[in-house]
Amino acid sequence: xxxxxxxxxxxxxxxxxxxxxxIGLGSMLGAGVFVVFSPAAALAGGLLAVAVAVAGxxxxxxxxxxxxxxxxxxxxxxxxxxxRRQLGEWPGFIAGWGFVTGKTASCAAMAxxxxxxxxxxxxxxxxxxxxxxxxxxxxxGITRTAVLTKILLAxxxxxxxxxxxxxLIGPHPAGAGAASGTLASGMTAAGAWGVLPAAGLMFFxxxxxxxxxxxxxxxxxxxxxxxRAILAALAGAFVIYLGLAVxxxxxxxxxxxxxxxxxxxxxxxDSGLRAGVPLVQAGAAAACLGxxxxxxxxxxxxxxxxARERDLPPVLARVGGPxxxxxxxxxxxxxxxxVLLLTTNVxxxxxxxxxxxxxxxxxxxxxxxxLTGPRRFAPRWLNVLGFAGCVVLALTLxxxxxxxxxxxxxxxxxxxxxxxxxxxxxxx
Numbered sequence: 001x002x003x004x005x006x007x008x009x010x011x012x013x014x015x016x017x018x019x020x021x022x023i024g025l026g027s028m029l030g031a032g033v034f035v036v037f038s039p040a041a042a043l044a045g046g047l048l049a050v051a052v053a054v055a056g057x058x059x060x061x062x063x064x065x066x067x068x069x070x071x072x073x074x075x076x077x078x079x080x081x082x083x084r085r086q087l088g089e090w091p092g093f094i095a096g097w098g099f100v101t102g103k104t105a106s107c108a109a110m111a112x113x114x115x116x117x118x119x120x121x122x123x124x125x126x127x128x129x130x131x132x133x134x135x136x137x138x139x140x141g142i143t144r145t146a147v148l149t150k151i152l153l154a155x156x157x158x159x160x161x162x163x164x165x166x167x168l169i170g171p172h173p174a175g176a177g178a179a180s181g182t183l184a185s186g187m188t189a190a191g192a193w194g195v196l197p198a199a200g201l202m203f204f205x206x207x208x209x210x211x212x213x214x215x216x217x218x219x220x221x222x223x224x225x226x227x228r229a230i231l232a233a234l235a236g237a238f239v240i241y242l243g244l245a246v247x248x249x250x251x252x253x254x255x256x257x258x259x260x261x262x263x264x265x266x267x268x269x270d271s272g273l274r275a276g277v278p279l280v281q282a283g284a285a286a287a288c289l290g291x292x293x294x295x296x297x298x299x300x301x302x303x304x305x306x307a308r309e310r311d312l313p314p315v316l317a318r319v320g321g322p323x324x325x326x327x328x329x330x331x332x333x334x335x336x337x338x339v340l341l342l343t344t345n346v347x348x349x350x351x352x353x354x355x356x357x358x359x360x361x362x363x364x365x366x367x368x369x370x371l372t373g374p375r376r377f378a379p380r381w382l383n384v385l386g387f388a389g390c391v392v393l394a395l396t397l398x399x400x401x402x403x404x405x406x407x408x409x410x411x412x413x414x415x416x417x418x419x420x421x422x423x424x425x426x427x428x
Contacts (some may be wrong), residue, residue, distance in 0.1 A: 019150070020225055023297075024233030026153040026290040029240065032205035033160070034264050034284045035113065036350060037248055040201045042258035043194030049245045051198035056238045058199070058393060059206040061386025062361040063234045064378045065368035067227035072371065078298075079364040080305050086367035089309075090413075095363035096306045097412040102356025102405065103299045104333060106204075107131070107292055108340035109350070114288035117281050127341050134293045135334040138300065139327055152290035159283025160240060163264045166271035167251035173270050200393040204354045206237060207361075296333055303329040311416060351401025355394050359409065362390040 037048070044051040069082040080096030111130050115123030244264075248257055251267050260266045268280050304326040307316035318328045365387035369380050394402065 020229035021232045021236075022150045022153055023294050024229055025236050026150070026156075026294055028206060028233065028237040029153065029156050029160070029287060029290070032291070032350070033156075033241070033244070034262065034287055036201055036205045037245065037263045038258060038260045039350070040198040041249070041254070041263075043201070044198035045194065045254060045258075046249065047192060047195050048198065048249055049242060051195050052202055052238075052242050052245045054195060054199035054389075055202035055206055055393075056234075056242070058203065058361075058386060058389035059234060059238070061382050061389060062364060063230050065361070065364045065383055065386055067230045068368050068371055068378060069364060070226040070230070078302060078305075079360050079367065080302055082367040083363045084309065086370045087363070089311075091363050091366065092309075093306075093311050093416055094409065094413065095360045096302055096311065097416075098356035098359040098405070098409055099302050100299055100306070101408050101412070102353040102360075103295055104336050105340060106350075106353040107295045107299065107333070107337040108344075109353070110288045110292045110295065111337065111341060114285055114292065117285045117288065124341055128338050130289065130292065131296070131334055131337050131341070134289065134296055135330055137293065138297050138330050152286045152293070155286040156283055156290060159280055159286070160244065160264075162273070162276055162279060162283075163267055164243065164247055166268045166273040166276070167247040169272050170251065171272065172251050173253055173256065196393060196396040197398060200354050200358070200397040201350055202241070203358060203393060204350045205241060206234070207354075207357045296330065296337070299333045300326055300330040303333060351397050352405050355397055355402050355405035356409070358390040358394040359405075362387050362394070365390065 040051055041048045066079070069079070069086075073081050073085055078095075078099070080092050080099065082092070083095045084092030108127075111127035112123055114130050115126035119126050248263055248267060252260070252263070252270065256266065257263055262284070264284070265277060265280050268274060268277055303312060304317050304319070306312040307314050307329065316329045316332055317326070319326050365383045368378075369383040369387070
């Protein structure tokens, strides 16, 4: 059956449940899974699995809110659009600005991580090349993005399975949970206090399901497809993260895990399968590419949605080309990422990005709370729990991350207020 013609300036609905789920899972199983366990373990100690569970609960609340809202408003932009429709222009702007700025920095972090895995001595030029190539893939159309994401996701899942096998087989270094006969080694009062900030960092790895909602204008039967894809992607990621947290603490000593810059690589290097280290490096590179591909896509769509409402320059809303993509927004995002790669070190941006995304989902929960009618398929107390969880995790992140992102949000709010005042004076 032929699809109805797409109105001018609109994106085409081409993604089904499988493609949408793959994009969401591919976003979550990105660079974060290869790096985030170490800083989280340094904060939570032996309670790393608890931090993963806390992050998973908050992510579930946010996913349910996003699914309800995306079914009601199946257009590109995610919580930026939902916040505007349900709460007003300002909450929508805060959500969109937090997402665009935080995730643009995340794009740079993932690109640079890819460069370090592939060629440490040439990390920056390799990272820039990756951004250019993946932006080209996105400009070929969303179906090409989905196909490449599924290929990269398969590589990453195989890599994670190999790491899990290495951690189970051992031999386990002295001081590891397996060697000491317990997973409780390393549980301290400091670890208990560190569970919440560790959960905030782990949330960075869970946040990929937002990409499904930001692609709402390109999904077939969005009222059904988006909720199924979001919840399926989150469930898969949660099982994998919790399993990895337990296995890494079982296999590596607590101090080694906390200090590692590549914990999954160390898990294989300290096992009988150490010959497979190059395979893990290749898998990590594929994960970075998959996450970067989906991130550039999602940030571009949110940028386009904000430009449609004149919260960003209207030229960024242009859609065109043979594959009907928001090419101006995509190119602008790529340019911003490349500037970050060439001017700053963004490997410490995980907390910064987490703060921005937690603000984004706090708005999503508040918007979902106000929903009425048949699209409300979850109780409101779940939205309250999600909102409170986002606020608590954001405020307990490392101070530098929280203050840095708060400053960026404040600058965006001040800039929009100035533009609105100038428009009011000129009558535009």
